[in-house]
Amino acid sequence: MAANTAYGTAGSGTVEAQEGGAYLGENAYYYCAMQAAPPHPQWDGLVGQRKELINEVGDAWANGTVLHYYFFNQASDVQRVHMSDGSERLYSWVGADEQLAIVRDAFKKWSDVGIGLRFVEVNTRDEAEIRIGFLQDNTSWSGVGTNLLNKEYFGPNERTMNFGWDLRRQPDTAIHEIGHAIGFEHEHQNPFAGIEWDEEAVYQDLGGPPNNWSRQMTFNNILQKLDRASMRGTAWDPDSVMEYPFKKGLIKSPRQFFQDGLRPAGGLSPKDKQRALALYPMLAERPQLLSTAQSVALHVKPGEQLNFQVTPEETRCYDFKTFGTSDVSMVLFEEEGGEPRFRAGDNDTGETRNAALRVKLIKDHKYILRVRVYYQERPAQCALMMW
Known part of the structure; x- marks a missing residue:
């Protein structure tokens, strides 16, 4: 060149x-x-x-x-x-x-x-x-x-x-x-x-x-x-x-x-x-749907990211948390005017706790939860849940 x-x-x-x-x-x-x-x-x-x-x-x-x-x-x-x-x-x-x-x-x-x-x-x-x-x-x-x-x-x-x-x-x-x-x-x-x-x-x-x-x-x-x-x-x-x-x-x-x-x-x-x-690979057009009380295994390679669509059925506070020994960055966005806007985030890398969010969500609004996984001690035993 x-x-x-x-x-x-x-x-x-x-x-x-x-x-x-x-x-x-x-x-x-x-x-x-x-x-x-x-x-x-x-x-x-x-x-x-x-x-x-x-x-x-x-x-x-x-x-x-x-x-x-x-x-x-x-x-x-x-x-x-x-x-x-x-x-x-x-x-x-x-x-x-x-x-x-x-x-x-x-x-x-x-x-x-x-x-x-x-x-x-x-x-x-x-x-x-x-x-x-x-x-x-x-x-x-x-x-x-x-x-x-x-x-x-x-x-x-x-x-x-x-x-x-x-x-x-x-x-x-x-x-x-x-x-x-x-x-x-x-x-x-x-x-x-x-x-x-x-x-x-x-x-x-x-x-x-x-x-x-x-x-x-x-x-x-x-x-x-x-x-x-x-x-x-x-x-x-x-x-x-x-x-x-x-x-x-x-x-x-x-x-x-x-x-x-x-x-x-x-x-x-x-x-x-x-x-x-x-x-930062190009994102899939449709993220996976995350439902209340649903446990989702974090089956990704280190450094990769999972993306979830969240559409609450009622207006209230919701909890998001990972389980298992892992290092995770978790960020919640709300779609506003066709653009994702940051609402909350947590990063547990290097700590002994798990990433967790407690956020008030509005009924029928659209949210995107992005979870980047850095490390999992036992990949088959790490998961995410919303309730």
């Missing part, structure tokens, strides 16, 4: 588009600067297969989720920045129309893969799981998967995604950050990649312009290997949209990247699409 390149200007230099970062000429790149993910203390004591299976899909959305995205658009959407000379300046989170258009197109590219997630733009931040700003600080980033819902990290008026440079330099930056938002990590941190770094050269390069990263930021985003169990697919994909470009001299092995640098092909790679479809 030919390299996906676009040209513009940044300062006095020519700008060439590349994958997770923007190429500024003279082998200088701006990179996606991920923050440390929220901890999962309930997972700390897990071992063996259970830990591996939870890590692999732990931050994934329930398949079939409609993710709403919002662009900050108010004059008050600003951030106070302390300058090196001691002064302060206000910088806007509002993006220009051409920047918004590039992000919308990036959402469409993920949708065109045929995944089970949907993306809908909304006009109020209260509705949005993905809140997008354009603070031009040369850092682009996004929260990962369901971590976007962590209110300790992302308040209701805070960004969950930022684009810190002109996306005309690199439209693939938007595809990359949306990849994080649906649960994918940096590809060069894949423990199966076999990359051997010249670590001091990496620290020196990223510690200087244009990124000016601390050693900890560089370690978190480049040198640190992800947990082997957390990788969706094992083979390294150097053409992934989640891969950074790197100039020559930073990667000692494989040798060709030391001599030539690493330049991903551009856009979503075939493996990107394959992994996305494995995690």
